[in-house]
Amino acid sequence: MKIVGITSCTCGIAHTYMAREKLLETGKKLGWSVKIETQGSGGIEFALTDQDIQEADCVLLATDVAVSGTERFKGKPVVKVPVSTAIKSPEHLLSSIGNSNWYVFAILTMYSIVYISFKQFKKHSMTSCVLFTILYIVMMDVIKDQAWWYNIILCFPAGMILSKYKDRVCSIIQKPVFFVFMIILALILYIFHLDILAYEVISIGFCFLIVDVCAYKKIKNDLFHFLGQYVFEIYILQRISMNLFDRYLNDWIYLIVCILVTFVLAYNFKKLETKVDGLHIFKNFS
Numbered sequence: 001m002k003i004v005g006i007t008s009c010t011c012g013i014a015h016t017y018m019a020r021e022k023l024l025e026t027g028k029k030l031g032w033s034v035k036i037e038t039q040g041s042g043g044i045e046f047a048l049t050d051q052d053i054q055e056a057d058c059v060l061l062a063t064d065v066a067v068s069g070t071e072r073f074k075g076k077p078v079v080k081v082p083v084s085t086a087i088k089s090p091e092h093l094l095s096s097i098g099n100s101n102w103y104v105f106a107i108l109t110m111y112s113i114v115y116i117s118f119k120q121f122k123k124h125s126m127t128s129c130v131l132f133t134i135l136y137i138v139m140m141d142v143i144k145d146q147a148w149w150y151n152i153i154l155c156f157p158a159g160m161i162l163s164k165y166k167d168r169v170c171s172i173i174q175k176p177v178f179f180v181f182m183i184i185l186a187l188i189l190y191i192f193h194l195d196i197l198a199y200e201v202i203s204i205g206f207c208f209l210i211v212d213v214c215a216y217k218k219i220k221n222d223l224f225h226f227l228g229q230y231v232f233e234i235y236i237l238q239r240i241s242m243n244l245f246d247r248y249l250n251d252w253i254y255l256i257v258c259i260l261v262t263f264v265l266a267y268n269f270k271k272l273e274t275k276v277d278g279l280h281i282f283k284n285f286s
Contacts, residue, residue, distance in 0.1 A: 001030075002034075002055055003034045003097065004056040004060070005023065005036045006062070006070075007062045007063065008039040010064045011041065013041055017038060019062045022087050023062070027223045029113045030091070030095065034053050035048060035056075036060075044069075048072070053072055059073045059079070060094075062081050062083050063082075066220035079097055102149045103235065107151065109136060109153075114160075126157070126160065133156065133157050137150045151199045151200065151203075154203070158207065170211070170215065179205055180203070187250070230263070233269045237266055241261035266277060
């Protein structure tokens with residue numbers, strides 16, 4: 001994994017350089033290439049080169065103030081966190097970048113929320129599911145500095161609503177005015193500094209747009225259909241092969257090996273899932 005970034009604190013002195021040192025030390029510990037530019041009171045130091053940026057897998061901005069030169073990172077995945085996160089928990093921060101852990105945690109949380117909602121609030125199960133999800137967002141916003149742990153999670157109850165009220169929802173999302181409304185709502189939320197909710201609205205709107213498009217255009221492809229059976233397994237297992245071969249292989253060989261190994265893992269994991277689903281203790285769950 002190759003990461004480049006910028007650190008910059010409010011005063012531009014101590015924390016700027018402390019964050020850089022922590023990230024470099026942690027990167028060395030993980031066996032990653034980490035290069036960090038500082039923008040402090042003394043100006044730009046340890047400046048990133050064009051080659052550094054081009055070769056980077058991800059950009060990390062550990063900043064408390066606006067920084068210059070972010071246009072250099074166009075087309076690269078960018079992670080933004082406060083300087084304090086880079087200082088207090090650099091290993092957790094770096095290991096979370098490009099990791100599926102957030103998804104596994106989020107999906108297990110949503111399974112728990114759904115169980116509680118439908119078990120304890122039967123008459124208002126869908127409403128309670130949405131409210132519990134919003135509560136989860138608020139809690140995670142306070143606890144975590146990394147927004148990717150929760151910033152699209154409302155798509156889960158939105159999908160449940162689509163499943164339960166399919167005909168009614170589809171009749172609404174087929175109208176262009178729905179997407180205009182979603183964009184306006186997101187802009188209003190953004191104006192009032194409710195960035196997380198604005199992002200949730202845009203994410204839900206995008207998911208419904210995909211559903212809308214797929215309702216009119218069905219893609220008939222045997223390969224897509226075959227791979228579609230393993231999408232979940234591929235997603236949660238992809239990091240295993242990526243971490244295993246990151247230090248030993250380069251470029252195309254690394255890509256091909258990771259794809260092949262990930263698919264083998266996903267295929268066998270799917271077979272294991274099928275066997276577990278068939279066990280007697282799970283037959284009453286549906």
